[in-house]
Amino acid sequence: MSPATPIPVRPPLTSALSGTTAVLVGGTSGIGLAAAVLLRSVGARVLLVGRDPGRLKAAVARVRDVEQAEGLDDAVQGVAGDGADEKILAEAFDRAGSVDHVLVTAGGISGSGPVTGLTADEIRTTVDSRLQAAFSAARVAADRLPAGGSLTLTSGSLVVRPLPGMAALVSAVGAVETLTKALAVELAPARLRVNTVRFGRVDTPLMRSMPGLDSDEAIAAAGSTAPLGRFATAEEAAAAALFLMANNYMTGQVITIDGGESLV
Numbered sequence: 001m002s003p004a005t006p007i008p009v010r011p012p013l014t015s016a017l018s019g020t021t022a023v024l025v026g027g028t029s030g031i032g033l034a035a036a037v038l039l040r041s042v043g044a045r046v047l048l049v050g051r052d053p054g055r056l057k058a059a060v061a062r063v064r065d066v067e068q069a070e071g072l073d074d075a076v077q078g079v080a081g082d083g084a085d086e087k088i089l090a091e092a093f094d095r096a097g098s099v100d101h102v103l104v105t106a107g108g109i110s111g112s113g114p115v116t117g118l119t120a121d122e123i124r125t126t127v128d129s130r131l132q133a134a135f136s137a138a139r140v141a142a143d144r145l146p147a148g149g150s151l152t153l154t155s156g157s158l159v160v161r162p163l164p165g166m167a168a169l170v171s172a173v174g175a176v177e178t179l180t181k182a183l184a185v186e187l188a189p190a191r192l193r194v195n196t197v198r199f200g201r202v203d204t205p206l207m208r209s210m211p212g213l214d215s216d217e218a219i220a221a222a223g224s225t226a227p228l229g230r231f232a233t234a235e236e237a238a239a240a241a242l243f244l245m246a247n248n249y250m251t252g253q254v255i256t257i258d259g260g261e262s263l264v
């Protein structure tokens with residue numbers, strides 16, 4: 001058997017993502033939306049997936065407003081639906097035409113509560129929604145991405161420093177980190193790459209939906225306890241995902257962007 005062709009060598013700067021296409025599952029808000037804007041600003045095409053049609057429409061309009069998108073409406077598309085549903089993901093890939101990169105930021109904070117307070121169904125739903133979404137993205141992407149294509153998943157720093165009442169969510173997200181490594185070795189022969197970004201505290205609509213964090217002042221006060229004196233912006237968090245997409249020698253890694261919070 002002849003050796004497989006090595007993964008292509010290409011410039012690893014994010015500017016080299018120009019001309020590529022990314023599917024952003026959860027790209028209608030927060031970190032995913034910020035990734036869409038960054039990708040569009042370097043000349044990539046994006047397709048956003050989110051469940052709420054109104055939020056999707058607003059997000060597509062927002063990304064189309066990026067300067068380089070003018071007159072190129074097919075450079076920014078949207079598919080409404082659940083990102084854990086393989087049929088929705090297949091529709092997204094079909095609509096995009098060809099896809100080079102997939103970023104999954106879909107997820108929320110449902111499933112939090114003490115382990116004895118959650119029902120068995122709530123635990124199952126929480127674990128399924130996180131882990132199944134990652135599996136679905138991998139199963140659809142594995143057959144369709146080209147050599148050098150990437151899948152980037154999402155976790156959070158609570159995986160290494162859990163808080164009480166987060167057992168279901170944190171264990172599901174921890175499993176996503178493990179899945180990252182398993183998929184990286186399984187898909188390497190196809191020259192596909194799989195990584196995860198582990199986020200610390202990021203100023204997004206999700207963060208602002210938490211009790212007491214619904215104003216700029218509250219976000220600034222909460223962020224002031226962080227080593228760098230504030231939360232990450234969604235754009236800073238998203239830039240970590242773009243790095244993983246662009247660099248063809250990154251696979252099987254969990255990279256943390258938390259402003260040093262896990263060290264203190």
Ligand SMILES: NC(=O)c1ccc[n+]([C@@H]2O[C@H](COP(=O)([O-])OP(=O)(O)OC[C@H]3O[C@@H](n4cnc5c(N)ncnc54)[C@H](OP(=O)(O)O)[C@@H]3O)[C@@H](O)[C@H]2O)c1
Nearest residue numbers: 026028029030031051052082083106107156201202204206
């Ligand atoms: N912000 C933080 O501090 C932080 C920290 C650690 C980890 N994270 C993780 O990072 C990811 C992004 O967080 P964020 O702060 O950017 O959240 P966000 O602002 O709430 O954005 C999440 C996006 O995902 C979409 N979504 C949720 N479930 C989905 C599903 N099943 N299928 C398709 N789309 C779905 C949401 O839209 P619809 O509801 O309309 O579908 C929304 O557009 C999440 O997984 C979160 O748990 C965030």
